[in-house]
């Protein structure tokens with residue numbers, strides 16, 4: 001956790017609610033294929049997972065964008081899918097295609113996963129904690145170190161679908177069918193990842209980010225108990241009439257609440273029970289203006305990561321001035337560069353005058369982004 005010197009870290013000051021100008025900056029996926037030095041280390045390390053589990057290589061690629069650009073934060077180099085891997089699911093990264101997992105299609109596959117309290121799970125992740133510890137020792141004192149994990153729904157959607165299919169149809173289908181199984185998987189991920197974040201913070205991370213990259217793929221509504229389409233069997237003699245009146249008369253439960261915001265809130269409460277001053281950012285991509293506005297009040301996060309689809313000025317007008325926001329620059333604008341890039345940097349600064357904001361993209365930087373455009377963005381920002 002942040003020691004006394006941590007208070008000098010610009011990004012940590014913003015996470016405590018201070019408006020800092022110009023805002024501290026980092027980029028999602030800042031260690032990645034757009035950097036020639038990343039591609040070189042990646043080739044040396046072997047597979048992508050070898051890179052994630054080798055502290056020497058993982059420390060090196062985490063530091064590369066800090067050396068080159070002097071970002072205010074370094075983010076641990078790893079992946080959200082090391083957690084399903086630690087639970088015993090087969091995970092591989094196919095060159096040019098992204099992640100592949102053995103799809104968890106039903107209860108039998110769920111039963112084969114390791115339990116949350118199995119010591120083998122965190123033991124599998126020990127290289128990650130070693131990487132975090134070494135990073136904190138090697139980073140400049142003013143640089144914030146961020147740990148991270150995926151939000152339960154996002155990780156579950158990969159575990160169920162086996163890949164990031166465009167609309168995550170398999171995960172949605174299971175969510176609309178065997179809701180109890182999805183609940184069980186989410187519960188397992190809440191427990192494991194709460195412990196995972198606590199260990200990252202204890203190993204030296206100053207703050208952590210929870211990536212809900214697939215919030216936009218949640219089913220819009222959940223079937224109500226008693227709906228003709230609801231395949232969940234009533235338990236014992238509990239019938240619809242035995243349920244509270246609201247359960248059958250209210251609007252269908254909102255899936256964003258049940259499988260995203262509430263599980264994230266449980267993780268945050270669990271982390272703070274062990275690390276009371278833990279600082280936590282939640283990135284809820286695809287949840288819309290309304291979803292973004294709900295993140296801080298409904299999860300207890302310190303900051304909301306804003307995707308590029310949301311109008312930042314409109315979001316700032318909806319939330320209290322004290323809300324900490326992060327992100328929003330369109331990764332495509334960074335590829336385009338030039339005047340369009342300058343204009344978008346300026347618009348973000350105008351939307352966040354005198355309020356706490358962390359400069360970032362609205363999703364990860366893509367491999368085809370010219371390094372010179374990142375330099376231009378930072379020059380514009382820093383004035």
Ligand code: CP3
Nearest residue numbers: 028029030031032075076077078079080098099211213364
């Ligand atoms: O941001 C950073 O620099 C830290 C490292 C980081 C990676 N993945 C490295 C990575 C972080 C924070 C992640 C999170 C992650 N992983 C997310 C959430 C953020 C988001 O982008 O929405 C998701 C959904 C994943 C799953 C994942 N991992 C996908 C879909 C892919 C393939 C995409 C691609 O660009 O190929 C990965 C692979 C991956 N994770 C790469 C990197 C640098 C590229 C792999 C390579 O180098 O070959």
